[in-house]
Amino acid sequence: MERNAQHAFDAEEVMAYLDGELEARRATELAAHLVSCSECQEVAQGFRVLSERTLSFEVERPPAEMSETVLAALDSRETSRKEVSNSSNRRESWRWRPLIARPYLWAFASLAIVALIFFASIPNLFRAREAAELASRRASGYKSWLDKAGTAVTRSGSNVYQSSTETSETGTVAPESASPAPPVAGDELKAPETVGPMIAQTASLSIVATNYDEASAAIERLAAAHGGYVEKLTAKAQTGSARGLSAALRIPAKQLDGFLADLRKLGHVEEESRENEEVSAQYVDLQARLKSARATEQRLIELLGTRTGKLSEVLDAERELARIRGEIESMQGQNAILVHRVTYATVQVELGEEYRERLGTTSKGTKIWNALVEGLGNLEDGAVAALIFLLAYGPSILFWFAVLMLPAWLIWRRPRRPAQT
Amino acid sequence: MNTDEQLVLEFQQGSRGAFAELFERYREPVYGFFRRRLENPGRAEELAQECFLALLQNVKRYEPRASFRSYLYGIAIHLVSAERRKAGHEIAENEKLDNRATEENAGESRDAGIWVRHALKHLRKDEREILMLREYEQLSYEEIAGLMRLPVNTVRSRLFRARMALKNQLMPVKD
Numbered sequence: 129m130e131r132n133a134q135h136a137f138d139a140e141e142v143m144a145y146l147d148g149e150l151e152a153r154r155a156t157e158l159a160a161h162l163v164s165c166s167e168c169q170e171v172a173q174g175f176r177v178l179s180e181r182t183l184s185f186e187v188e189r190p191p192a193e194m195s196e197t198v199l200a201a202l203d204s205r206e207t208s209r210k211e212v213s214n215s216s217n218r219r220e221s222w223r224w225r226p227l228i229a230r231p232y233l234w235a236f237a238s239l240a241i242v243a244l245i246f247f248a249s250i251p252n253l254f255r256a257r258e259a260a261e262l263a264s265r266r267a268s269g270y271k272s273w274l275d276k277a278g279t280a281v282t283r284s285g286s287n288v289y290q291s292s293t294e295t296s297e298t299g300t301v302a303p304e305s306a307s308p309a310p311p312v313a314g315d316e317l318k319a320p321e322t323v324g325p326m327i328a329q330t331a332s333l334s335i336v337a338t339n340y341d342e343a344s345a346a347i348e349r350l351a352a353a354h355g356g357y358v359e360k361l362t363a364k365a366q367t368g369s370a371r372g373l374s375a376a377l378r379i380p381a382k383q384l385d386g387f388l389a390d391l392r393k394l395g396h397v398e399e400e401s402r403e404n405e406e407v408s409a410q411y412v413d414l415q416a417r418l419k420s421a422r423a424t425e426q427r428l429i430e431l432l433g434t435r436t437g438k439l440s441e442v443l444d445a446e447r448e449l450a451r452i453r454g455e456i457e458s459m460q461g462q463n464a465i466l467v468h469r470v471t472y473a474t475v476q477v478e479l480g481e482e483y484r485e486r487l488g489t490t491s492k493g494t495k496i497w498n499a500l501v502e503g504l505g506n507l508e509d510g511a512v513a514a515l516i517f518l519l520a521y522g523p524s525i526l527f528w529f530a531v532l533m534l535p536a537w538l539i540w541r542r543p544r545r546p547a548q549t
Numbered sequence: 550m551n552t553d554e555q556l557v558l559e560f561q562q563g564s565r566g567a568f569a570e571l572f573e574r575y576r577e578p579v580y581g582f583f584r585r586r587l588e589n590p591g592r593a594e595e596l597a598q599e600c601f602l603a604l605l606q607n608v609k610r611y612e613p614r615a616s617f618r619s620y621l622y623g624i625a626i627h628l629v630s631a632e633r634r635k636a637g638h639e640i641a642e643n644e645k646l647d648n649r650a651t652e653e654n655a656g657e658s659r660d661a662g663i664w665v666r667h668a669l670k671h672l673r674k675d676e677r678e679i680l681m682l683r684e685y686e687q688l689s690y691e692e693i694a695g696l697m698r699l700p701v702n703t704v705r706s707r708l709f710r711a712r713m714a715l716k717n718q719l720m721p722v723k724d
Contacts, residue, residue: 140709147683149690149705178716182684185665190580194594195572198601202568205605 135168137161142171146179233537237529244525249510249517326411326466329381329473330403331388337395340481344373347477350390354383356472373479378472391477398480411466418459425452553617560608568608572601575621578686582625585666585685587632596632600625619692622682626696668718676711683708 137158144150145158162168337343348358356379365371379387388400428449432442551559551567553574559567579600583593603624611620669677679697682688690708694701 140705143709143712144690144705147690147708174716175712178712178719179684181719182665182680182715185585185662185669185685187581187584188590190576190597191594194580194598195576197598198572198605199569201602201605202565202572 135165137168139171142168143175146172146175237533240529241525245514245517245521248521249514325406326408326470327381328405328407328466328469329384330405330476331384331473332399332401332403332476332478333388333391333397334399334478334480335391335395335397336480336482338482339395340371340373340479343394343479346394347373347375347377347391347479350387351377351379354387354390355380356383356387356475359474370481372481373477375477375479377475377477379475381471381473384473384475387475391475394479395482399478407466407470411463411470414459414463414466418456418463421452421456421459425449425456428452554613557608557611557617558613561611568605571617575601579621579625582622582686583629585681586629592632596625596628600628603628615695616692618686618688619695622686622688622692623696626678664719665715668715671718672711672714676707676714679704679708680711680715 141150141154141158145155150158158168162172335343344363348361351358356377358375359378360376362374363371364373377387392400428445432445432449551570553571556567556571560571576597580593580597583596583600584590587593587596600621604621607624611617669681672680675697679693682693682696683690688696690701690704693699693708694704697704699707
């Protein structure tokens with residue numbers, strides 16, 4: 129039955145001819161050819177037999193109920209408009225069924241939702257991680273602080289403890305440091321040596337200690353030994369990195385050199401700086417203003433005591449006296465701070481742990497285990513974040529997905545309607 | 550006698566009789582269409598009904614550009630493919646069972662119809678559909694091409710391949 133080179137007609141054309149689908153001219157030629165060609169006659173006969181056999185696949189007559197249902201639908205459509213709307217509902221369901229049955233639509237929908245959740249939860253994931261890190265840093269930082277430098281907190285309750293997230297202040301005295309226990313006093317605070325320049329000293333020291341625990345405890349002990357105190361202490365102990373301690377200490381100016389020498393013994397000094405600020409001019413100026421204010425105050429008091437005058441004048445004088453008094457107090461406060469800065473040098477200490485050694489001693493197994501634990505932690509965070517996101521935004525996503533997919537589906541569907549053919 | 554297309558136009562203008570006439574003409578062919586393509590006679594009946602109901606509801610959209618036959622079978626093809634998609638797995642299972650039953654019975658009954666049904670299942674899906682539309686629904690190549698969205702030449706060559714394949718399937722019975 130394959131195309132035969134000797135033949136002007138192939139089997140397919142014979143088939144088309146028998147189906148009445150061959151173009152007229154060709155059909156006429158083939159008809160003429162068939163009369164004489166036994167081979168083509170055989171081919172044609174083969175097709176006829178095949179068709180007959182195919183048609184032997186018969187089916188039973190349709191059940192009578194089918195006619196009744198259809199004709200009933202026809203009648204109800206004719207008589208009542210309501211039924212039409214009913215059947216149009218029916219049509220809707222008929223049109224919707226394929227949508228639900230299309231697996232790739234579902235696959236696409238799930239993929240879209242997953243992608244959306246993924247992209248939307250990335251910031252959440254990071255947030256969750258950050259929060260977890262912060263919490264662990266806080267917890268461990270506080271714990272190590274209690275463990276190592278611990279008792280000091282209870283000893284000097286007025287000292288400020290802060291978590292590592294806050295930046296430690298350096299240099300000059302913070303206003304609240306004027307209030308703590310140590311040696312602020314007296315009405316007439318004067319510089320210890322009134323001769324010579326007044327200098328506010330600031331030192332900054334960065335130390336890496338081999339024995340961190342010992343060193344951190346020693347800092348406070350040394351400060352106390354030299355007559356100083358801890359103004360602020362921040363301990364950090366992040367998992368996976370070196371522990372660190374940052375302290376702001378106030379040490380009597382005279383003791384500063386000795387204290388720094390002791391500090392240097394705690395470990396390897398990585399960085400050291402000293403700054404001397406000349407505050408004599410400020411001090412002298414302040415003293416002069418204070419003196420003149422006091423004189424004015426004295427004169428006003430005398431004036432009020434000896435002179436009599438109008439009530440308004442007396443009131444004016446008293447008001448003036450109150451103002452001067454306020455000024456004097458403010459200047460006395462500034463004076464106290466200035467003197468304190470000179471008397472007590474500020475020492476900023478950064479104590480670090482020599483971490484490389486520790487890293488070296490960590491076995492590979494431990495590292496892998498740590499990574500695994502961290503990985504699982506991240507997975508859990510991610511899953512929780514995704515779940516929370518899903519619960520929070522899932523309904524909206526589904527709603528918008530439905531709203532957006534419906535027109536797309538209608539557009540996609542339209543050209544496939546059989547009605548158009 | 551009125552053509553199908555005339556009857557549809559009459560029905561569009563409100564003639565109940567025209568639809569009844571069309572239904573009478575196509576009741577058996579349409580039922581046969583579904584019956585030959587689906588294993589479950591009950592389902593075939595339901596879908597044949599649904600096909601006519603869809604025709605009732607969409608008849609206003611029919612335009613006499615295409616033949617009424619191809620319009621009607623277009624609906625039918627749509628219903629069958631929707632049905633197959635909906636219950637693809639189910640049908641596959643049923644067909645397996647049916648195959649076994651067919652093979653068991655074939656030896657005794659020698660019913661040619663069963664052999665043909667069996668042989669049709671071994672054809673490629675697209676070729677089988679073309680062959681069935683040609684043989685049972687008696688559609689022209691052009692009508693099939695319109696329904697299947699294929700060029701007429703492709704329809705002809707696929708029909709030829711389908712017939713050759715069917716012949717090969719039926720050969721052992723023939724000899």
